[in-house]
Amino acid sequence: MSRLPEGRSAAQPTSLRAALDDGPMSRFQWGAVAVCVLLNMLDGFDVLVMSFTGKAVSAQWGLSPSQLGLLLSAGLVGMALGAMFVAPWADRIGRRPVILGCLAVAATGMLLSAASQSAVQLGALRVFTGIGIGGVLAGSNVISGEYANRRWRGLAVSLNSTGYAIGATLGGLLAVAMTGSYGWRSVFLTGGIATALTVPLAYFLLPESVDFLTTRRPRRALERINVLARRMGRPPLEHLPEPTAAPAGISAGFRELLSPALRRTTLLLWLAFFLVMAGFYFVTSWTPTLLVEAGLSGTQGLTGGTLLNLGGIFGAAALGALAARFALRNVLIAYLTVTAVLLPAFIASTSALGAAFTLGAVIGLFANGCVAGLYALTPATYGTEIRATGLGSALAIGRIGAILAPTVAGSLLDNGWTPQNLYLTVSAIFAGTALLLLLLRPAAKAPALSPQGAAVPEGNSTPA
The missing domain is CATH 1.20.1250.20 (MFS general substrate transporter like domains)
Structure with a gap:
């Protein structure tokens, strides 16, 4: 040595x-x-x-x-x-x-x-x-x-x-x-x-x-x-x-995710990713079009969509800064709740252009922060030996929601739904995800890091 x-x-x-x-x-x-x-x-x-x-x-x-x-x-x-x-x-x-x-x-x-x-x-x-x-x-x-x-x-x-x-x-x-x-x-x-x-x-x-x-x-x-x-x-x-002990292979890693000790946590995270990414991709994909259907011009619709994406640049950074002072799960729940409140207000504000653009940017900030929060929460929920498997599987489930959301929204519009109906539905999705996260707790087989980044003693089931 x-x-x-x-x-x-x-x-x-x-x-x-x-x-x-x-x-x-x-x-x-x-x-x-x-x-x-x-x-x-x-x-x-x-x-x-x-x-x-x-x-x-x-x-x-x-x-x-x-x-x-x-x-x-x-x-x-x-x-x-x-x-x-x-x-x-x-x-x-x-x-x-x-x-x-x-x-x-x-x-x-x-x-x-x-x-x-x-x-x-x-x-x-x-x-x-x-x-x-x-x-x-x-x-x-x-x-x-x-x-x-x-x-x-x-x-x-x-x-x-x-x-x-x-x-x-x-x-x-x-x-x-x-x-x-x-x-x-x-x-x-x-x-x-x-x-x-x-x-x-x-x-x-x-x-x-x-x-x-x-x-x-x-x-x-x-x-x-x-x-x-x-x-x-x-x-x-x-x-x-x-x-x-570490899973011996790739399939063993997936089996570990769904073991009795981790099954509840894994399924909750998968469902949260599916719902949040479905809502996020609906908002980013359909906002310009639905703003036009709500009475704005084509240029104004594109402007609203652009402001939504620009707001997203700051949303993740703001969530991370808040997570340095407060429990990450609690910050994420707050982001989800605020997004749920803002979405109906946004689609109802199209008659006031300035208010619509402002709310669009703020929604972009919070909706992007919701996705960033799940990215940050998931790796720290699992132990080192299955951390990438846990995040990768959650992302894959989330992508299914992202793929389905724009198509389902289009079908609902074809069947007579209004933009207001769609935004209210997506608002309920974000609110429901916030409630789901209240059920999330470290599994009985504790990971190396808690969602806040702190070490979790084995068997500790206190929510972050």
């Missing part, structure tokens, strides 16, 4: 995790969070690039609205597949290799999309790209939470959602600037190049999870942990902590 520098003592195996939870955030830790935020910015662009270019693609290939709708959904289908079947590998082979591989997949899909020759080819490539994005989103959110201390864990994970919203907004502005001059393919090409350039950046700057190294013990685990400890200004470990 290497000799320790004079004046420094080796950390006990259990103290490094405690030091990360309770100590101040080092520059290295914030750097790890910043890399994850950057990855989410690129994902925001890559996910919504089809929305940015849909009109131009439809015009070139003469697509019907239903065909364009399939293209718009293809990326979400891929993300669901990636979150469900690729993200769990991060619990087995490591967060970092899965993220690097998924970045390469997303970059390849974007670059090939720029050269696609038919709508069928583009749709298949959107699914392929989405698989990569689904893996990146799950892995990067887990790493953000694992490198943040207890106080700033909610903010660290929430900033990923802020990055996603920033990437989507910048992507929309870039698409407007490029599509007219260079065509829709240039937007995909730009996104593909940017994502490809991120692969070497993540290779050199994105660290592996300390919790993963401790739990799974890959080759040279102790040496790798001590390198990370030094970079965070912590003393090295003399030896690894006692091993803990």
